[in-house]
Amino acid sequence: MAGQFAATRDASGKVVLYLSPTRPAPISVPFELREEITPDVWAGRLDQITQAASRYYKPIFERVWAVVAFLSIVIVPMALFRVILDAMHGDDHTLAHINEARGITFAISVGMIIFFLVPIAIWKYIGQKQVNAMLKQWERADRTGRGSLPMSTWKVKTPGLIRSNIVLTIQLPPGAAVTSFHVNAYLPSYINPPVDADANYYYPYKPEPGLPRMSVIGNVPLFKNNEKREFYGSEKV
Incomplete structure (x- = not known):
């Protein structure tokens, strides 16, 4: 569930975030936007979006309203x-009278809707x-600040009657999206850095919270210092 609220990116070059007033927003600025926006402005805007959209989402009231x-x-x-x-025809219930009553009740239903x-x-x-x-x-x-430089476009979907999340979609300008081979590329949530402390040696580049990065293997030793051996043919020296 936590991964749902991290920044993700689709094939069309859009960064998508799911915000909620009950969960903290992602702190880290997506890599593609770091030349456009500072971390303080990023955090402030996410907070303003969450507060503004949440004013028009009252789950208890809306559920009661839906039941009524x-x-x-x-x-x-x-x-x-x-x-x-x-009331209209007494005990004289002909087909025409029944259809007339049905038409009235249908009109009442439409009025209620x-x-x-x-x-x-x-x-x-x-x-x-x-x-x-x-x-x-x-x-x-x-x-005003960037002039003619290409900019990303922000769109927000506020919570609806069924959807409770706030969906922020940021369309990146042409050329801003990174490929899957970039060190800062977004990867599936099941690809994470090693949790073993000893294995951290083989994972030198640490991802920031909410943004899993591609692992870069560097300086992998063939032997430990106290276990170095040499082999000639099939005999051990």
Whole structure:
């Protein structure tokens, strides 16, 4: 689960981060962005994104709202069908009268959908617009500082009714992405540095937290000093 919140990169040259108000954001600046942004600015922006997006995500309220919406959209029209039919036509339940009552209950269901979904959708939309405005402000500030130099493009998906994470996608400028053979390339989470203290000798380059790097083997000894032996043919000397 921890690896989900580390920076990853896809084949199209996008750096993707999953942020959450309940988990600390990645501290290390992705290698491709270190010429654009300082660690302090990086940490500050991730914190601002998390705070701004989290203001429009209230899990307990949204779950209660979803349960009430389901009951109102499905259960209430079913319960009102018989009441409407009897109130309009008494005991005379012809097929036309039944279809008329069904049409009324269907209209009630549509009204319930609009009543419950439109406010929450508008609320989420306002949160997304505020985050987008903040990203535009940062883009203008970066453009002023970097001039005509190529820049990355930031996009944020705020939490939805089902998705709880904040998804930050950074589109790298052409030529900024690294290949899988680069020492700072992102690798799958199952490729990690050795945990054995003695094995650290063979892993001289340490990865930063959240960014697994490619291992570089250097100066691998053939023998330990106290076990050096020489072989001539099949005989040991």
